[in-house]
Amino acid sequence: MTDWLLLAGAGMGLGLLALAGRLLIGRNSGKGAIEEKTDGGNEPCASATRRERRTLAEVSRIWTGREQVVEFREIARLWREPNTQAPKEPVPDFHHPDIAAFHRELVAGRSLVRGAKKRVIEQILLLLDAQGTCPSVVRRHKDEAEGKFDPDVFALLSQVTLREHALAVARTLARRLDQPVLLPDVLIIGLGHDLGKIPAYQGALYRSGDHPLISLIVLEQIPEYAALSGKDELSEAIRQHHLLKPESPLGRDLKKADQQVRREEIGRLTRPLAKETQDAPVTKKSDAQAPRPQAPDQTAPARPDQAPPSWFDAQGFLEALKERVNKLENGRWSVVSSPDGYVYAQPDALWSLLRAQAGEDPVVLVAHADEDARRMLLLSVVTELERRKVVAGELLIAGHYAARVTVAMDSGKSFEAMLVPFRVEAFGTTPSMLEATKISRLRKMVQTITPGRKSEEQCASSL
Numbered sequence: 001m002t003d004w005l006l007l008a009g010a011g012m013g014l015g016l017l018a019l020a021g022r023l024l025i026g027r028n029s030g031k032g033a034i035e036e037k038t039d040g041g042n043e044p045c046a047s048a049t050r051r052e053r054r055t056l057a058e059v060s061r062i063w064t065g066r067e068q069v070v071e072f073r074e075i076a077r078l079w080r081e082p083n084t085q086a087p088k089e090p091v092p093d094f095h096h097p098d099i100a101a102f103h104r105e106l107v108a109g110r111s112l113v114r115g116a117k118k119r120v121i122e123q124i125l126l127l128l129d130a131q132g133t134c135p136s137v138v139r140r141h142k143d144e145a146e147g148k149f150d151p152d153v154f155a156l157l158s159q160v161t162l163r164e165h166a167l168a169v170a171r172t173l174a175r176r177l178d179q180p181v182l183l184p185d186v187l188i189i190g191l192g193h194d195l196g197k198i199p200a201y202q203g204a205l206y207r208s209g210d211h212p213l214i215s216l217i218v219l220e221q222i223p224e225y226a227a228l229s230g231k232d233e234l235s236e237a238i239r240q241h242h243l244l245k246p247e248s249p250l251g252r253d254l255k256k257a258d259q260q261v262r263r264e265e266i267g268r269l270t271r272p273l274a275k276e277t278q279d280a281p282v283t284k285k286s287d288a289q290a291p292r293p294q295a296p297d298q299t300a301p302a303r304p305d306q307a308p309p310s311w312f313d314a315q316g317f318l319e320a321l322k323e324r325v326n327k328l329e330n331g332r333w334s335v336v337s338s339p340d341g342y343v344y345a346q347p348d349a350l351w352s353l354l355r356a357q358a359g360e361d362p363v364v365l366v367a368h369a370d371e372d373a374r375r376m377l378l379l380s381v382v383t384e385l386e387r388r389k390v391v392a393g394e395l396l397i398a399g400h401y402a403a404r405v406t407v408a409m410d411s412g413k414s415f416e417a418m419l420v421p422f423r424v425e426a427f428g429t430t431p432s433m434l435e436a437t438k439i440s441r442l443r444k445m446v447q448t449i450t451p452g453r454k455s456e457e458q459c460a461s462s463l
Contacts, residue, residue: 089118091103091108092122092125092126094125094126094129095129095130096129096132096163098163098164098167099125099128099129099163099167102125102167102171103122103125106170106171106174106183106187107121107122107125107187112180112181112183113183113184113187116224116228117184117185117188117224117228118184119224120188120222120224120225120228121187121188121191123222123225124188124191124192124195124219125191127195127198128163128166128167128191128195129163131198131199131200132161132163132166132198133161133162133163134161134162134197134199135157135158135159135160135161135162135197136158136160136161136162136165136166136194136197137149137157137160137197138197138202138211139154140202141210143210144210145210145242145369145370146369148368148369149365149368150365150368153266153365153368153369156266156269156270157265157266159269160265160269162194162197162198165194165261165265166190166191166193166194167191168261168265169190169191169193169194169254169257169258169261170186170187170190170191171190172190172257172260172261173189173190173253173254173257174186174187174190176253176256176257185230185233185234185250186250186253186254188225188234189234189237189238189241189250189254190254192215192218192219192238193237193238193254193258194211194215195214195215195218195219196210196211196212196213196214196215196216196217196218197211197214198218201217201218202214210242212238212239212240212241212242213239215238216235216238219235219238234250236248236250236251237250237251237253237254238251238254239251240254241254241255241258242255243255244371244372245372259366259370262362262366263362263363263365263366264362265362266360266362266365266366267362270360270362270365307380307384308377308380308381308383309361309363309377309380311357311358311359311361312354312381312384313357314384314385314388314390316357317354317357317381317385318390318426318427320356321335321345321349321350321353321422321427322427324345324349325337325343325427325434325437326434326437326438326439326442328439328441333442333445333446334346334348334349335349336438336446336449337424337431337434337435337437337438338431338448338449339431339432339435340431341424341431342392342395342421342422342423342449342451343422343423343424343426343434344405344419344420344421344422344449345419345422346417346419346420347378347401347402347418347420350378350381350382350420351368351374351378354378355368363377364377375401378401379400381401382402382420385422389423389426390422390423390426391420391422391423392421392422392423395421395451396421401420402418402419402420403418403419403420403421403451404416404417404418404451404452405417405418405419405421405449405450405451405452406449406450407446408446408447408448408449408450409444409445409446409447410443410444410445410447411444
């Protein structure tokens with residue numbers, strides 16, 4: 001019985017194929033029919049048979065029985081072009097012109113910014129419009145990264161309002177964006193990353209953590225943000241934007257944009273001060289101080305493959321460093337000699353000398369409060385000094401600016417440290433002459449320094 005069913009099914013299939021072939025091959029009349037020619041007999045000549053090609057659109061009419069076919073490019077056009085018939089959403093009533101201009105340019109004028117994310121952006125803009133005139137820096141919580149700014153730099157940045165800073169960061173992110181579909185996301189994190197600095201929230205929530213954490217609490221109070229399906233990635237970017245190494249790509253982008261805007265703000269605010277200093281009359285040549293180097297127009301921290309900043313003076317740097325060799329300041333040493341022909345300096349000592357040379361360079365002022373930027377700048381300088389045979393490159397950890405050493409004390413105790421090794425010859429003296437300058441207290445604190453080699457992975461966490 002089964003065999004009969006199989007045969008019947010096969011027969012029906014062959015019949016349908018024959019029917020389709022007959023429809024496709026042609027009809028006796030109309031476009032695409034088979035033309036038959038005879039030799040005078042009743043059978044057509046096979047060599048004279050001609051079949052006309054059919055388009056897929058024509059065949060589809062046979063399958064569907066419809067004469068009208070919608071082409072794919074017409075459907076694609078509907079996806080690409082916004083629906084011009086859709087009703088326009090009302091524009092929020094902003095009081096500050098810069099907020100209104102931002103909304104007009106990057107929100108209302110962008111077809112990709114729509115739906116729930118658009119509403120979130122508008123809610124943040126309304127919040128900044130109403131409460132964003134507060135300073136853009138805070139230091140109420142012990143973990144605030146901005147608490148590391150010098151008092152003078154902190155005072156300068158206090159002149160920049162939170163509204164101005166947030167709009168600038170969001171614009172910078174949008175300008176750098178290479179994937180337009182992410183525009184709503186970068187606008188949300190750019191505008192919302194510092195909402196925790198609003199005084200009303202600082203006063204109530206500052207015990208909960210630093211401003212990135214408070215910013216997330218504020219955002220969660222916006223119903224549309226709390227309901228976003230992809231809010232976790234946005235929240236992570238905001239939470240990480242002051243970390244040494246943000247894990248998420250959005251977090252890294254936000255940190256870079258935030259740093260760039262800070263450099264631009266410092267540069268803009270310090271330029272008038274530098275001009276006033278230059279224009280001030282000097283009555284006595286002996287009282288005149290050497291002018292501070294002008295802040296270069298740099299918009300990014302130095303990278304290892306870059307030369308050091310233009311203001312870096314290697315000779316002046318070494319002379320200032322020599323003044324600190326084997327000296328105690330507040331009972332502590334920062335640069336110490338060793339009988340084996342090296343002078344070891346703590347990274348903080350190098351950084352303080354660089355800051356003195358840099359003057360009002362925004363790159364250095366921002367890097368002082370950002371550990372990652374500070375490392376990169378130190379690395380560029382140490383790399384230059386190594387090229388000049390001043391730093392003992394053979395002791396450095398590959399890809400880093402310091403060496404891992406063991407410092408042994410007179411008491412028999414020892415500790416590991418990260419120090420920058422210089423050659424004694426760079427200071428125009430000898431090991432014995434430097435050793436003779438050590439006081440007995442320093443000799444007890446540092447008896448020997450032994451360099452040790454470790455892998456980059458073992459040392460990266462200590463740098």
